[in-house]
Amino acid sequence: MRLDSLLDVLADEIGDLRSAEEQLIVALPKVAAAAHSDELRAALENHLEETRGHLQRLQDLTPTLGTTVPMETCEGMKGLLEEGEQIVAAQGDPLAKDAALIGAAQRVEHYEIAAYGTARTLADELGLDDTKEVLDQTLDEEATADKLLTKIATGGMFRSGINREAAARS
Numbered sequence: 001m002r003l004d005s006l007l008d009v010l011a012d013e014i015g016d017l018r019s020a021e022e023q024l025i026v027a028l029p030k031v032a033a034a035a036h037s038d039e040l041r042a043a044l045e046n047h048l049e050e051t052r053g054h055l056q057r058l059q060d061l062t063p064t065l066g067t068t069v070p071m072e073t074c075e076g077m078k079g080l081l082e083e084g085e086q087i088v089a090a091q092g093d094p095l096a097k098d099a100a101l102i103g104a105a106q107r108v109e110h111y112e113i114a115a116y117g118t119a120r121t122l123a124d125e126l127g128l129d130d131t132k133e134v135l136d137q138t139l140d141e142e143a144t145a146d147k148l149l150t151k152i153a154t155g156g157m158f159r160s161g162i163n164r165e166a167a168a169r170s
């Protein structure tokens with residue numbers, strides 16, 4: 001890899017994000033199917049639709065950059081999704097598993113928020129206003145998805161459910 005300019009860095013970030021979104025589109029249906037809570041499953045399925053839109057936005061902005069976007073594999077997302085697969089395959093209490101799925105999904109969201117935050121700032125510095133705007137739209141949706149996961153996790157459902165199970169076991 002050669003990085004000679006901020007535009008090279010932006011192109012690299014876009015290539016990395018494209019791979020990240022592609023991997024997430026493959027993984028999210030499995031994560032959603034593993035969710036016990038209807039609310040969590042619906043949130044994950046909704047984010048799958050949004051994620052398809054995120055990939056489309058990256059594909060649409062690529063030809064407007066005026067440089068080549070490298071083909072790459074986002075190793076960070078790959079690692080996060082491998083960890084997520086372990087939770088999908090886990091046995092045990094369904095509510096505990098949902099809590100773990102939320103944790104894994106939020107790691108993914110925070111990773112994307114970091115990457116989109118960098119990319120939109122680079123686009124802003126480069127005066128690529130349209131690109132910045134598109135990246136901001138996705139960044140907002142990632143942040144909203146993250147907040148919704150927190151809301152589901154702290155809605156009281158898990159706490160009461162897990163504690164009830166624990167009391168039944170003791």
Ligand SMILES: [Fe+2]
Nearest residue numbers: 021051054112
């Ligand atoms: Fe996304």
